[in-house]
Amino acid sequence: MSEFSFVSIKDYQTALLNNQTTCVAVVEYYLSRIEANKHLNAFLEVYSEEALERAKQLDEERLAGKSLGKLHGVVVGLKDVISYKNHKLSAASKILENYTAVYNATAVEKLLADGAIIIGRQNCDEFAMGSSNENSAFGKVLNAADNSRVPGGSSGGSAVAVQAGLCMISLGSDTGGSVRQPADFCGVIGLKPSYGRISRYGLIAYASSFDQIGIFSKTVEDAALVLEVIAGTDGYDSTVSESPVENYLASLTDDKKYKIAYIKQTLEHPSLNEEIKNAIFQFIEQLKSAGHSVEAIDFEYLDYIVPTYYVLTTAEASTNLSRYDGVRFGYQSKSPENDLTEFYKNNRSEAFGKEVKRRIMLGTFVLSALYYDSYFTKAQQVRRIVSDRANEIFAEYDALISPNSPIPAFKVGEKSNDATEMYLADIYTVFANLAGIPGISLPLFDSAFGIPFGIQIMTDKMKESQLLNLSKQMVQIAGKNF
Numbered sequence: 224m225s226e227f228s229f230v231s232i233k234d235y236q237t238a239l240l241n242n243q244t245t246c247v248a249v250v251e252y253y254l255s256r257i258e259a260n261k262h263l264n265a266f267l268e269v270y271s272e273e274a275l276e277r278a279k280q281l282d283e284e285r286l287a288g289k290s291l292g293k294l295h296g297v298v299v300g301l302k303d304v305i306s307y308k309n310h311k312l313s314a315a316s317k318i319l320e321n322y323t324a325v326y327n328a329t330a331v332e333k334l335l336a337d338g339a340i341i342i343g344r345q346n347c348d349e350f351a352m353g354s355s356n357e358n359s360a361f362g363k364v365l366n367a368a369d370n371s372r373v374p375g376g377s378s379g380g381s382a383v384a385v386q387a388g389l390c391m392i393s394l395g396s397d398t399g400g401s402v403r404q405p406a407d408f409c410g411v412i413g414l415k416p417s418y419g420r421i422s423r424y425g426l427i428a429y430a431s432s433f434d435q436i437g438i439f440s441k442t443v444e445d446a447a448l449v450l451e452v453i454a455g456t457d458g459y460d461s462t463v464s465e466s467p468v469e470n471y472l473a474s475l476t477d478d479k480k481y482k483i484a485y486i487k488q489t490l491e492h493p494s495l496n497e498e499i500k501n502a503i504f505q506f507i508e509q510l511k512s513a514g515h516s517v518e519a520i521d522f523e524y525l526d527y528i529v530p531t532y533y534v535l536t537t538a539e540a541s542t543n544l545s546r547y548d549g550v551r552f553g554y555q556s557k558s559p560e561n562d563l564t565e566f567y568k569n570n571r572s573e574a575f576g577k578e579v580k581r582r583i584m585l586g587t588f589v590l591s592a593l594y595y596d597s598y599f600t601k602a603q604q605v606r607r608i609v610s611d612r613a614n615e616i617f618a619e620y621d622a623l624i625s626p627n628s629p630i631p632a633f634k635v636g637e638k639s640n641d642a643t644e645m646y647l648a649d650i651y652t653v654f655a656n657l658a659g660i661p662g663i664s665l666p667l668f669d670s671a672f673g674i675p676f677g678i679q680i681m682t683d684k685m686k687e688s689q690l691l692n693l694s695k696q697m698v699q700i701a702g703k704n705f
C-alpha cells in the first residue's frame with residue numbers, strides 16, 4: 224500500500240467495514256513509513272512481526288462478524304515509559320537498557336482489550352526529564368517538519384510518530400508539559416487529562432503527584448475516543464478518580480458558548496515570542512466573534528510556578544529513582560567495588576545521564592533536613608496557592624487559554640547547555656500539572672518559518688468533555704480541517 228489517508232479513526236474503521244482496506248495493509252503501510260523515516264529516531268523498537276500478526280487476527284475476527292472494539296485496528300505507539308508485558312521498557316535510559324516489562328500498564332491492557340495494535344516503543348527524554356528529547360540515552364529525535372529543530376520533549380518520539388504518520392495514535396506522559404509541548408512543536412494534538420483520569424499503573428514514575436498518561440492524535444475525535452477507552456478506575460492505582468468516564472466523543476457535537484479566561488501575565492510575559500503572542504490575541508478576537516466570551520484575569524505568581532514545579536518534581540524523582548540500584552534489575556557496573564555503597568554508586572553513576580543525575584541531586588538537596596522547609600515546604604505552599612487560584616478561576620470561567628510554550632520548536636543544540644533556560648520554557652504547561660487540571664495543545668497556527676505552533680486550553684478537573692468540546696469548536700473557528 225503506497226498511499227493511505229484517513230481523517231480519523233472512525234473513517235478508517237468505516238473503510239475497514241466496507242472492505243476498502245485491512246488492518247494488515249495499514250500496519251504494512253506504517254511499517255514502511257517507519258522504515259523510510261528512521262533518521263527521525265522516533266522509535267526505539269518496532270514490533271513488526273507481532274503487529275502484523277495481530278492485524279491478521281483482527282482482520283479475521285472482523286470478517287467473521289465478531290463484535291469489534293472501539294479501537295479496532297488502531298495502530299498505536301507507546302512512549303518508552305509505559306509498560307508492555309514481555310517487551311523492553313527502558314525510559315530511554317542506560318540503567319534499564321536490558322529491562323523487560325513483566326506486566327501491562329492498565330492503559331495498555333485497555334488498548335488491547337479494545338482492539339488496538341501496538342506497533343512499537345518510542346524514544347523520549349531519559350525518565351521523561353526534558354523539553355527537547357536531547358536527553359535520551361539512545362540519541363535525539365528530530366522534528367519531522369524541520370530536521371534541524373527539536374521535536375520538544377519529553378515525549379518527542381511519540382509526537383513525531385504522529386506528526387510524520389508513523390502510527391495513528393501515541394501514548395506519552397505529561398508531568399510538566401511533556402505531551403502538550405512536543406505536540407505544540409510538531410503540529411499535532413496533545414491531550415493531558417486531569418490528574419487521576421487515567422491509571423498510572425505501569426507508567427514509570429518520575430514525579431508521582433504530577434504524572435499523567437497523555438494522548439497524541441491528529442484529530443480531537445481521536446483523542447476523545449482513545450480517552451474514553453483508557454480512562455477510569457483501576458484497582459491497581461488508588462489515585463484514579465471515581466468520577467465516571469463520559470462519552471467524550473459524543474460530547475463534541477454540542478455548540479455551547481463558553482466563558483473563557485486568559486491570564487494577563489501569560490500573554491504579557493517577556494519570554495513570549497511575538498508571533499505566538501499576536502496569533503493568540505488575533506484568535507481571541509475570532510473566539511469572541513464566534514460568540515464566546517474571553518476575559519483577561521490576573522495571576523500574580525506566574526514567575527514562581529516553574530521553580531515550584533522543579534523543587535517538587537525533583538524531590539519526588541529523587542525518591543522514585545532510588546529503586547534503580549542495580550541489585551534486582553537494571554544496569555550492573557563491571558567496575559570493581561569494595562562494598563555495597565560502592566556497588567550502588569558505580570551502577571548509578573555509570574548508567575544515569577547528566578540531566579537525571581542533576582535532578583536526583585537537586586531533589587535530594589531540597590529534601591535534606593537543613594533545606595526542607597525553605598524549599599520543599601515552601602514549594603508545597605505555592606502549589607496550594609496555584610490550586611486555590613485554579614478553583615477560583617473555574618468557579619467563574621469554563622476554560623483558560625494560554626500558549627503551550629513561549630517559543631516554537633528551537634534548533635537542536637540551541638538550549639542543551641543551559642538547563643535553566645530550558646526549565647523556564649515550561650512556564651505555560653506546569654500550571655495544569657500543579658493544579659491537577661486537564662490541558663490540551665491544539666495545532667492551530669503556522670509560524671512564518673514553517674514550523675507549527677498551537678494554543679493550550681485548560682478546564683476544571685474532570686471536565687474533559689468540556690475541554691474536548693471547546694477544542695473541537697476552536698478547530699472549526701480557526702478554519703482547520705482536522
Ligand code: GLN
Binds near residue numbers: 396397401402429649
Ligand atoms: N519539561 C518538563 C521537565 O523537564 C516536563 C517533563 C514531563 O512532563 N515529563 O520536567
